[in-house]
Each structure stands twice: as structure tokens, then as C-alpha cells.
Amino acid sequence: KNQVEQSPQSLIILEGKNCTLQCNYTVSPFSNLRWYKQDTGRGPVSLTIMTFSENTKSNGRYTATLDADTKQSSLHITASQLSDSASYICVVITSGAGSYQLTFGKGTKLSVIP
Amino acid sequence: DSGVTQTPKHLITATGQRVTLRCSPRSGDLSVYWYQQSLDQGLQFLIQYYNGEERAKGNILERFSAQQFPDLHSELNLSSLELGDSALYFCASSVEGGRGTGELFFGEGSRLTVL
Numbered sequence: 001k002n003q004v005e006q007s008p009q010s011l012i013i014l015e016g017k018n019c020t021l022q023c024n025y026t027v028s029p030f031s032n033l034r035w036y037k038q039d040t041g042r043g044p045v046s047l048t049i050m051t052f053s054e055n056t057k058s059n060g061r062y063t064a065t066l067d068a069d070t071k072q073s074s075l076h077i078t079a080s081q082l083s084d085s086a087s088y089i090c091v092v093i094t095s096g097a098g099s100y101q102l103t104f105g106k107g108t109k110l111s112v113i114p
Numbered sequence: 115d116s117g118v119t120q121t122p123k124h125l126i127t128a129t130g131q132r133v134t135l136r137c138s139p140r141s142g143d144l145s146v147y148w149y150q151q152s153l154d155q156g157l158q159f160l161i162q163y164y165n166g167e168e169r170a171k172g173n174i175l176e177r178f179s180a181q182q183f184p185d186l187h188s189e190l191n192l193s194s195l196e197l198g199d200s201a202l203y204f205c206a207s208s209v210e211g212g213r214g215t216g217e218l219f220f221g222e223g224s225r226l227t228v229l
Contacts, residue, residue, distance in 0.1 A: 032215060043116060043204055043220025044157070089157070093215070100210075101170065102218070106156035 002027040004092050004105035012111045017080055021108045023073040023090030031095035035064055035075050038087045038107065047075070047088075080112045117141065120205050120221035128229055132193040135224045139186055139207030145169070146188040147218060148180055149204040157204065163188055195228045202226075 004025045013019050025033070032051045036044035048059045050066040050073060057064050061084075063076045077084055087107040094101045117140035127133055139146050148160040159172035163182035174180075177195075182188045192199060202225050206218035 034215075034217065041202070041223070041225075043118075043206070043222055044218075045116070045220070046217050049215055049217065102159070104157050104159070109154075 002092070002094065002101070002103040004090055004103050006088075006090050006105035006108050008108060009106070010109040010111070012113060013080055015080060015082055015112050015114050018076065018078045019080060019110065021075045021077075021088050021090075021110070023075070023105055025071050025073070025090070025092045025103070025105075027071075027092040027094055027103050029094055030068065030071075031093045031100060033066060033073050033093065034091045035062070035073075036089040036091060038089060040086070044089055077110075080110075082112050082114065085110060085112045116219040116221060118205060118207050118219050118221035120203075120224050122224055123222065124225050124227075126227045126229065127195060129195055129197060131195050131228075132191065133195065133226065135190040135192070135203050135205075135226075137188045137190070137205030137207075137221060139188070139205075140209075140219050143207035143209050143219070144186065145208045145210065146182055146186070147206040147208075148174075148188070148190050149206065151202040151204060151223075152198075152200070160190070192226070195226075197228050200226055200228045 007022045035047045038044040048064045066073045089107040090105040119138040144165045147162045149157045160174040162170040180190045202223040204223045206220045
């Protein structure tokens with residue numbers, strides 16, 4: 001069964017600090033992995049996509065990593081801002097035979113406090 | 115603005131009633147997905163349509179049904195509502211229905227409260 005596990009479930013950090021969110025998956029066959037940011041009460045928005053061959057990708061203060069061998073991904077946020085308070089959702093995509101499937105993690109709820 | 119439009123934004127109804135949620139996908143997107151998100155829970159996949167045809171089904175209750183019309187808008191029908199159906203219902207769209215990058219564009223959601 002395809003599964004995506006995220007940790008921690010929730011996290012509180014001080015403004016300006018860094019943090020790292022984890023995503024472990026047991027999804028096969030792997031196509032790519034996305035991180036989404038969901039502000040409270042809003043729809044998720046894609047932050048970054050990681051394909052099988054990519055190890056690291058940055059999008060501003062967000063840096064995602066992927067280790068396809070250990071089936072782990074992380075999202076590192078540097079110099080956190082209050083606006084980073086949100087849920088961060090890891091989504092793993094399998095693709096093949098003319099269709100693809102998305103498996104969502106439950107998300108990590110990040111709270112950045114002044 | 116993702117380009118995906120959902121109506122209504124808020125809906126309050128009573129147990130046993132029936133409601134219809136509507137979604138207009140981004141221009142050009144052929145796939146529509148419906149997700150349910152209960153309070154402090156993750157997104158639960160309900161159903162996907164691609165160009166009018168059902169493509170995948172998730173944990174959708176028999177009391178729920180959906181369809182995608184020729185103009186590609188979609189409706190999610192929820193009937194015999196129970197208190198536990200109170201949730202945010204998100205619609206998302208994507209251009210591809212087959213091999214793809216999995217980028218979904220989400221609407222702002224319809225918040226359903228069942229009293």
C-alpha cells in the first residue's frame with residue numbers, strides 16, 4: 001500500500017530560525033514528489049517538485065531534498081517568517097499505464113512565533 | 115489566485131439534507147479532483163474526473179456522487195448529510211490525466227457545516 005508519512009506532526013519555531021520537515025514514503029513506482037504549502041482555510045499551493053534524478057532544489061528560502069534510495073525527502077526553511085506559518089504537505093506521485101496517482105501525507109503544521 | 119473557482123464558499127445545512135458543491139477548473143485543465151479535509155486532518159481524496167469520465171475513486175461514500183460536465187465544470191453532490199460530513203471540500207484541477215507531474219491547482223474550498 002502506498003503511504004506517505006510526515007514528521008513532525010506539528011512544530012513551533014521562533015521567527016528567524018530554520019527548520020526541517022521530513023517526509024518518508026513507500027510508494028511504487030515513484031515518479032516525482034511535491035511539497036505543497038497550505039495556509040489555514042486555504043487551498044494548498046505547490047512549492048517545489050522533485051524528480052527521481054534530483055537531490056536538491058531551492059525555491060527562495062525553501063530547499064527540498066530527495067533521497068530516492070532511502071525514500072526520504074525533506075523541506076528546509078531558512079530564516080523563517082511569520083507568513084511561513086502553514087501546513088506543509090508532501091505528495092508522492094506514481095505514474096504509469098496512462099494514469100497517475102497522488103498519495104498525500106497528513107502534513108506538518110508549522111507555527112512561526114515572534 | 116489559482117484559477118479554480120468553487121462555490122459556495124460557505125454552506126450551513128441540517129442533517130439529512132442534500133447539497134451540491136460546484137467547481138470550475140482552470141481554463142484548459144481537463145482533470146478535476148475532489149478532496150475532503152476535516153478539522154485538523156489531512157486531505158482525503160474522493161474522486162477524479164478527466165474530460166468528463168471518472169478516472170479514479172478514493173474514499174468516497176455512497177451518499178456522495180460527482181460528475182464532470184461537457185464544459186468541464188464539476189459538481190459534488192452530498193446527500194443524507196451527517197454531522198461528520200462537516201469539512202472543507204476542495205476541488206483541484208490539472209491539465210493532464212495520465213502521465214504528469216502531479217501539480218494540482220486548488221480552489222479556495224467550500225466549507226460545509228452540518229448542524
